[in-house]
Amino acid sequence: MSDHAHDIRRYPGARALTVVFFLWLYLPIAVVIAFSFNQNRLVSVWTGFSTEWYAAALANAALMDALKVSLTVAVIATTGATAIALMAAMVLSRAPRKGAYRLSEVVVNLPLMLPEIVVAVAVLILFSQLGLANGMLKLTLAHMAFCTPFAFLPIRARLQGMSRDFEEAAQDLYAPPLTAFRRVTLPLIAPGVFAGAMLAFVMSMDDFITSNMLNSGGTTTLPVYIFALIKRGTTPELNAISTLLILASLVIATIALLASARAMRRDL
Amino acid sequence: MARGKAVEVYNVSKSFGSYQALDGVSFTIRENEFFTLLGPSGCGKTTLLRMIAGFESPSEGAILLNGAEIETLPPHKRRVNTVFQSYALFPHMTLAQNIAFGLENLGWDRKRREARVAEMLELVHMAPFAARRPAQLSGGQRQRIALARALAPEPQVLLLDEPLSALDLKLRQAMRDELRSLQKKTGITFIFVTHDQEEALDMSDRICVLGKGQIQQIGTPSEIYEDPANRFVADFIGETNFIETEVLSVEGGEARVRTPFGIEITARQKGLTGPGPATLSLRPEKIGMETQADGHVLQGTVSGRNYMGGYTHYTVDVAGQSLRVSRRNARSHADSYEPGQPVTLGFREDSARVLAR
Amino acid sequence: MKALRTFRFWGLAPAWLLMGLTLIIPIGIVAGVSLGDRGPYGGFDWALNFTSYREILFTMGWTDELEFDPKYLMIIGRTLAYGLATTAICMALSVPVAYVIANAREGWKPVLVYLVTLPFWVSMIVRVYAWLIILGNEGLAEKTWKFFGGGDVDTFLFTPGAMLVGMVYSYIPLMVLPVYAAIEKLDPALLEASHDLYGNRWTTLRRVILPLTWPGLSAGAILVFVPAIGTVLEPMLLGGGKQMMMGTLIQTQFGGGRNWPFGAAVAMVLMALVVIVLILNARRAAGAAKEAAA
Numbered sequence: 001m002s003d004h005a006h007d008i009r010r011y012p013g014a015r016a017l018t019v020v021f022f023l024w025l026y027l028p029i030a031v032v033i034a035f036s037f038n039q040n041r042l043v044s045v046w047t048g049f050s051t052e053w054y055a056a057a058l059a060n061a062a063l064m065d066a067l068k069v070s071l072t073v074a075v076i077a078t079t080g081a082t083a084i085a086l087m088a089a090m091v092l093s094r095a096p097r098k099g100a101y102r103l104s105e106v107v108v109n110l111p112l113m114l115p116e117i118v119v120a121v122a123v124l125i126l127f128s129q130l131g132l133a134n135g136m137l138k139l140t141l142a143h144m145a146f147c148t149p150f151a152f153l154p155i156r157a158r159l160q161g162m163s164r165d166f167e168e169a170a171q172d173l174y175a176p177p178l179t180a181f182r183r184v185t186l187p188l189i190a191p192g193v194f195a196g197a198m199l200a201f202v203m204s205m206d207d208f209i210t211s212n213m214l215n216s217g218g219t220t221t222l223p224v225y226i227f228a229l230i231k232r233g234t235t236p237e238l239n240a241i242s243t244l245l246i247l248a249s250l251v252i253a254t255i256a257l258l259a260s261a262r263a264m265r266r267d268l
Numbered sequence: 269m270a271r272g273k274a275v276e277v278y279n280v281s282k283s284f285g286s287y288q289a290l291d292g293v294s295f296t297i298r299e300n301e302f303f304t305l306l307g308p309s310g311c312g313k314t315t316l317l318r319m320i321a322g323f324e325s326p327s328e329g330a331i332l333l334n335g336a337e338i339e340t341l342p343p344h345k346r347r348v349n350t351v352f353q354s355y356a357l358f359p360h361m362t363l364a365q366n367i368a369f370g371l372e373n374l375g376w377d378r379k380r381r382e383a384r385v386a387e388m389l390e391l392v393h394m395a396p397f398a399a400r401r402p403a404q405l406s407g408g409q410r411q412r413i414a415l416a417r418a419l420a421p422e423p424q425v426l427l428l429d430e431p432l433s434a435l436d437l438k439l440r441q442a443m444r445d446e447l448r449s450l451q452k453k454t455g456i457t458f459i460f461v462t463h464d465q466e467e468a469l470d471m472s473d474r475i476c477v478l479g480k481g482q483i484q485q486i487g488t489p490s491e492i493y494e495d496p497a498n499r500f501v502a503d504f505i506g507e508t509n510f511i512e513t514e515v516l517s518v519e520g521g522e523a524r525v526r527t528p529f530g531i532e533i534t535a536r537q538k539g540l541t542g543p544g545p546a547t548l549s550l551r552p553e554k555i556g557m558e559t560q561a562d563g564h565v566l567q568g569t570v571s572g573r574n575y576m577g578g579y580t581h582y583t584v585d586v587a588g589q590s591l592r593v594s595r596r597n598a599r600s601h602a603d604s605y606e607p608g609q610p611v612t613l614g615f616r617e618d619s620a621r622v623l624a625r
Numbered sequence: 626m627k628a629l630r631t632f633r634f635w636g637l638a639p640a641w642l643l644m645g646l647t648l649i650i651p652i653g654i655v656a657g658v659s660l661g662d663r664g665p666y667g668g669f670d671w672a673l674n675f676t677s678y679r680e681i682l683f684t685m686g687w688t689d690e691l692e693f694d695p696k697y698l699m700i701i702g703r704t705l706a707y708g709l710a711t712t713a714i715c716m717a718l719s720v721p722v723a724y725v726i727a728n729a730r731e732g733w734k735p736v737l738v739y740l741v742t743l744p745f746w747v748s749m750i751v752r753v754y755a756w757l758i759i760l761g762n763e764g765l766a767e768k769t770w771k772f773f774g775g776g777d778v779d780t781f782l783f784t785p786g787a788m789l790v791g792m793v794y795s796y797i798p799l800m801v802l803p804v805y806a807a808i809e810k811l812d813p814a815l816l817e818a819s820h821d822l823y824g825n826r827w828t829t830l831r832r833v834i835l836p837l838t839w840p841g842l843s844a845g846a847i848l849v850f851v852p853a854i855g856t857v858l859e860p861m862l863l864g865g866g867k868q869m870m871m872g873t874l875i876q877t878q879f880g881g882g883r884n885w886p887f888g889a890a891v892a893m894v895l896m897a898l899v900v901i902v903l904i905l906n907a908r909r910a911a912g913a914a915k916e917a918a919a
Binding site: 090091129205 | 637648718744751756757794817871875903
Binding site: 163165166168169170171172173174175176177179180183184187188 | 360
């Protein structure tokens with residue numbers, strides 16, 4: 001008889017289901033990557049290995065423009081959202097959880113609680129009422145808003161997990177408030193700030209609903225452009241673009257994860 | 269010895285919402301003194317410490333540091349340093365950087381800073397570890413670095429918030445001696461907060477016993493132990509037998525009382541004005557059994573025994589009262605009394621104290 | 626203390642400014658627009674009537690009489706049905722998966738959690754597109770189906786099944802993570818106690834594991850349900866035109882500049898649904914907290 005016969009923690013079938021689950025989770029990603037190397041113009045018919053679609057993708061000027069728009073918006077929105085989230089988190093992790101502070105916490109997290117399509121519509125109407133013509137500004141402001149809670153939550157969690165003793169010790173050792181923040185608080189919450197910024201960046205790069213709603217000439221983001229391509233039909237070039245995006249996401253996710261794991265080891 | 273006043277606390281009260289943490293507390297701490305705030309948890313001792321450090325402000329009253337009012341000074345402008353209970357060593361800095369942190373903020377130049385850091389590391393026997401980070405240290409080592417960091421800027425007063433509570437028993441004993449000798453060496457006023465009476469008795473020049481937000485007694489360790497001001501202090505410091513008695517007369521510092529054992533005794537008293545009910549406090553180690561019996565003699569029966577290694581605690585029934593008696597085990601496997609065995613107890617009048625009920 | 630108040634005020638001011646400008650005021654305007662009239666060339670005119678809300682339930686007949694028309698009600702119903710089905714499937718899948726991860730060897734746990742989160746970092750549109758390829762004509766799904774002797778199929782795309790696969794795939798990490806956190810916290814001694822008291826595996830699952838995992842499941846349900854009922858990409862790409870949902874309905878009203886007040890009214894209904902769910906959840910959480918405190 002095997003050792004596991006009486007292991008009360010084991011449930012028959014659960015492991016098998018989990019294996020299937022992970023296969024299912026990675027199947028679509030694998031399919032996209034595999035077919036991006038397909039020579040054939042038809043996505044579903046494999047005729048041989050080729051990297052020509054990557055060359056085609058990289059030579060696609062419209063794609064590069066969309067990438068530039070996405071990156072510009074994401075970098076500005078992430079910077080703004082992280083700064084705003086950091087300030088709010090510094091206040092809210094120390095303030096009593098009641099009254100105006102409780103309300104402020106709801107407000108910061110508001111984009112998470114509302115369906116994105118509603119927010120997108122709201123922003124569209126507001127900007128049309130204000131007569132705001134600058135497409136990039138509109139897009140960046142809207143992205144900054146829905147990125148803020150993603151930046152806020154990890155920073156807030158990090159601050160909550162950090163003992164107040166460190167800040168008090170800094171003040172006790174003659175550091176004025178700003179010095180205490182720069183030399184003690186900020187380095188200690190840096191992994192949270194970094195994780196928050198990464199999350200915000202990815203959310204901005206990924207966004208379709210808001211970007212599509214606010215789309216106007218010259219502000220087509222990468223997901224909106226990809227959507228337009230999909231509408232025209234699936235092509236191996238699309239697979240190549242998707243694969244590049246997948247790889248970018250995986251690299252960012254891995255960096256974020258390793259950074260937070262390293263920070264945890266240091267603080268132990 | 270005429271020493272200056274390091275810290276003066278005047279009529280300080282502090283309430284958190286409806287909770288009264290401190291209620292009209294006043295005392296003075298002298299320069300170079302090892303002063304301990306002792307009390308059970310929730311007695312307000314840590315609040316008091318945090319007020320001196322500047323992390324809390326009193327609801328009422330004033331605190332003076334070297335004769336100057338500090339109410340308006342933020343923590344970073346008070347020449348006071350704290351050893352935190354959690355040590356609060358900055359995990360992203362090396363030990364040397366931790367120790368140098370306060371010196372940098374005070375604007376010491378690099379050369380002076382480095383010399384001081386080396387000196388402090390030497391003082392706490394941690395010189396080889398300068399480049400390590402706090403995560404790589406044991407509890408005792410962290411404790412030493414926390415001390416070095418707090419002592420480095422030469423504060424007027426060093427505040428220690430239960431610094432030994434996170435250490436294991438053996439280490440705690442060693443650190444007590446080290447703390448005491450550091451205080452002597454540096455000549456800095458130490459204010460030490462603890463709930464551990466043994467620590468307080470061992471290290472302090474003077475102890476302030478706090479209870480229920482108020483000062484119960486201030487005195488040297490032996491004053492606190494031998495002459496407790498009230499029932500609270502007698503009960504909190506060490507172990508004692510409380511015997512309900514009737515005061516017959518009070519004459520200055522002494523009172524004549526009738527005990528339930530059928531004898532009358534005269535003993536030192538605190539807080540009594542005239543005849544009435546009172547409590548007699550008699551420490552277990554001050555009661556002799558059989559051969560050591562002298563002074564007043566009582567007949568009783570052993571009803572319980574707790575063997576503690578160096579000591580054995582007996583419970584003895586005397587005239588309907590249970591008395592705790594502690595006996596040193598001076599010889600191996602000898603002198604043991606069995607439950608049910610009749611014994612003779614004795615105590616001297618000058619070991620007993622009469623306290624207001 | 627004055628410095629503290631100043632610090633708190635200025636720390637929160639930017640967040641309020643941003644959210645006020647891009648969310649609170651705009652949603653107020655949406656509410657206003659939903660009461661307005663449709664503009665002659667798209668857009669809208671300010672007014673104060675419930676025409677747009679009425680349109681959700683009734684259409685104007687030829688002779689100006691109102692006829693009850695369930696076509697939009699069906700879209701709302703479909704949205705809720707897909708939202709609930711997605712949530713239910715995610716719950717059912719995440720318990721065994723999270724349980725296995727929580728009981729994996731120490732070194733494996735973070736790796737498996739990382740693997741669950743990873744697809745979530747991949748762009749949503751890429752993930753939906755991937756299913757489009759798999760489920761599309763001559764795609765992997767069809768080939769596998771035929772390989773195992775399945776009969777002729779028209780297409781897997783544009784079916785409720787395709788929609789659900791896409792939606793579950795999009796949102797399941799949001800369920801697995803809180804459920805995992807709840808199971809991770811479970812003291813193994815509780816399972817041992819249950820078995821010690823003569824409970825078998827299934828009794829233990831039903832009476833001990835599931836009740837203690839409930840906070841994680843309900844948190845995950847909110848995280849999945851809210852975005853699921855507002856989703857746009859899956860119905861557009863995997864559902865074709867046939868599976869219109871509230872998100873796509875709103876989008877089309879604004880996309881072509883067709884009927885802003887009506888789109889705004891549907892948006893308000895969608896928001897109301899979400900707010901109701903959030904309030905129910907908050908009340909349940911408050912009740913649970915009270916119970917725990919008692």
